[in-house]
Amino acid sequence: MPQSYLKRILNARIYDLAVETPLDPAPLISDRTKNNVLLKREDLQPVFSFKIRGAYNKLLQLSEEERSAGVVAASAGNHAQGLALAAKHLKIKATIVMPRTTPSIKVEAVKRRGAKVVLTGDTYDEASDHAQKLVREKGFTYVPPFDDPDVIAGQGTVAMELLRQHSGHIDAVFIPVGGGGLAAGMAAYIKFVRPETKVYAVEPEDAACLKAALEAKRRVTLSQVGIFAEGVAVAKIGKETFRVLKQTIDGVITTNADEMCAAIKDIFEDTRSITEPAGALSLAGLKKYAAANGCEGQTLVAIASGANTNFDRLRYISERTEIGEKREAVFAVTIPEKPGAYLKFCSLLGKRSITEFNYRYADNRDAHIFVGLQISPEKNDRADIVDKLTSKGYKVADMTDNEVAKLHIRHMVGGHAPQADHEIVYRFEFPERPGALLNFLSKLAGRWNISMFHYRNHGAAYGRVLVGMQVPQNERKALESILEELGYPYWDETQNEAYQYFLG
Numbered sequence: 001m002p003q004s005y006l007k008r009i010l011n012a013r014i015y016d017l018a019v020e021t022p023l024d025p026a027p028l029i030s031d032r033t034k035n036n037v038l039l040k041r042e043d044l045q046p047v048f049s050f051k052i053r054g055a056y057n058k059l060l061q062l063s064e065e066e067r068s069a070g071v072v073a074a075s076a077g078n079h080a081q082g083l084a085l086a087a088k089h090l091k092i093k094a095t096i097v098m099p100r101t102t103p104s105i106k107v108e109a110v111k112r113r114g115a116k117v118v119l120t121g122d123t124y125d126e127a128s129d130h131a132q133k134l135v136r137e138k139g140f141t142y143v144p145p146f147d148d149p150d151v152i153a154g155q156g157t158v159a160m161e162l163l164r165q166h167s168g169h170i171d172a173v174f175i176p177v178g179g180g181g182l183a184a185g186m187a188a189y190i191k192f193v194r195p196e197t198k199v200y201a202v203e204p205e206d207a208a209c210l211k212a213a214l215e216a217k218r219r220v221t222l223s224q225v226g227i228f229a230e231g232v233a234v235a236k237i238g239k240e241t242f243r244v245l246k247q248t249i250d251g252v253i254t255t256n257a258d259e260m261c262a263a264i265k266d267i268f269e270d271t272r273s274i275t276e277p278a279g280a281l282s283l284a285g286l287k288k289y290a291a292a293n294g295c296e297g298q299t300l301v302a303i304a305s306g307a308n309t310n311f312d313r314l315r316y317i318s319e320r321t322e323i324g325e326k327r328e329a330v331f332a333v334t335i336p337e338k339p340g341a342y343l344k345f346c347s348l349l350g351k352r353s354i355t356e357f358n359y360r361y362a363d364n365r366d367a368h369i370f371v372g373l374q375i376s377p378e379k380n381d382r383a384d385i386v387d388k389l390t391s392k393g394y395k396v397a398d399m400t401d402n403e404v405a406k407l408h409i410r411h412m413v414g415g416h417a418p419q420a421d422h423e424i425v426y427r428f429e430f431p432e433r434p435g436a437l438l439n440f441l442s443k444l445a446g447r448w449n450i451s452m453f454h455y456r457n458h459g460a461a462y463g464r465v466l467v468g469m470q471v472p473q474n475e476r477k478a479l480e481s482i483l484e485e486l487g488y489p490y491w492d493e494t495q496n497e498a499y500q501y502f503l504g
């Protein structure tokens with residue numbers, strides 16, 4: 001089967017627009033992992049991602065009739081920019097349907113490249129439905145983002161360059177997966193030319209549609225998809241891409257947001273370039289693979305697949321980087337509420353640096369502190385800290401993997417609210433666009449008192465909110481009905497350890 005794609009990839013005449021990107025050494029991350037790590041720099045394409053390859057190759061295969069009809073696509077970012085530039089180059093009219101949640105930097109980039117932008121819906125699926133409607137009504141030619149042989153072949157040229165640029169042995173290549181176009185094209189080529197090289201697909205833990213499909217032995221649709229790495233936030237792997245990938249890859253690796261943030265920092269330190277979360281996904285997978293398998297002295301390649309990120313997201317990314325790099329751990333610790341207790345606590349930690357300390361007086365017995373501590377990435381000594389503190393009589397809870405603690409509580413530590421009877425706590429995600437927070441509040445507020453609220457704009461497509469409401473037990477079902485009607489993903493966090501420690 002890979003043979004069928006070899007000719008398509010070799011015949012992809014994309015280099016009058018796309019560029020051959022360098023394969024750069026990553027000396028710092030190589031030293032840290034004790035392997036030879038190389039980065040394929042697709043962030044250096046004219047549209048700052050590999051998507052130009054597949055979009056342009058698809059347009060080159062269209063008939064004159066299809067070109068004259070104009071093209072349309074649904075995309076929240078990189079495919080949109082690739083198609084817009086490719087269409088402008090070939091003098092084809094392009095319409096891009098984008099969710100209203102799309103960051104303005106991407107909307108403006110598409111407009112600058114000459115495409116007409118239609119903003120509709122809050123999700124990719126809604127935008128895709130509208131694009132298909134335009135195909136039916138206007139006769140446009142639809143250009144899919146990943147599930148198409150010509151698009152897959154265009155993305156496969158990344159592998160063709162890679163194997164030409166590094167003629168020596170490559171132990172493993174790590175490729176990010178959303179819909180699977182890049183991974184399918186690259187895996188098909190690599191496995192035909194160098195079958196001994198292992199190929200690993202890398203997905204976010206909360207958007208692992210390929211992993212789910214492989215486990216089920218069929219394509220499945222994820223009920224929810226995490227949106228931190230929006231470039232790979234796909235609920236269902238493509239039909240053609242799944243057919244190729246299940247025959248060519250050696251495994252799937254999943255990573256979390258913190259690990260992606262750490263990989264963004266790694267790429268910056270080695271290249272001085274800032275990738276988007278999806279752009280650093282494959283390096284996060286590479287690092288996880290190297291640590292889990294204890295491999296040393298191997299040649300490992302990651303794809304820096306894109307650099308289209310909003311500047312205001314960097315605040316969130318930098319906050320999470322140290323945890324992702326296993327250089328920081330956060331804990332809730334109960335210490336006596338008396339003079340000298342904090343000094344005694346710090347003395348116990350010795351020379352270990354305290355990276356964060358949050359506290360507010362609650363009563364005259366115990367003080368609950370939220371503390372960040374520097375740890376060793378080699379030892380990952382969180383358990384040692386917990387053991388040391390508990391042996392001295394402290395009550396300790398490790399919050400390093402607690403999403404509510406890291407997203408909300410660390411910014412909210414302000415004391416308990418004994419007056420807030422019947423308080424329950426929910427975490428929400430809602431489409432981030434002008435007026436979205438007001439809309440969220442207007443639908444939620446009115447019937448029950450809001451006793452706690454935390455929202456912080458992270459420059460992403462979705463806002464994240466933590467809400468406390470005073471809801472008597474006999475009204476909980478009514479609340480749940482309203483939440484279902486609201487239609488936003490939500491989680492009941494009333495029993496979350498971080499909330500109970502500091503705010504409950």
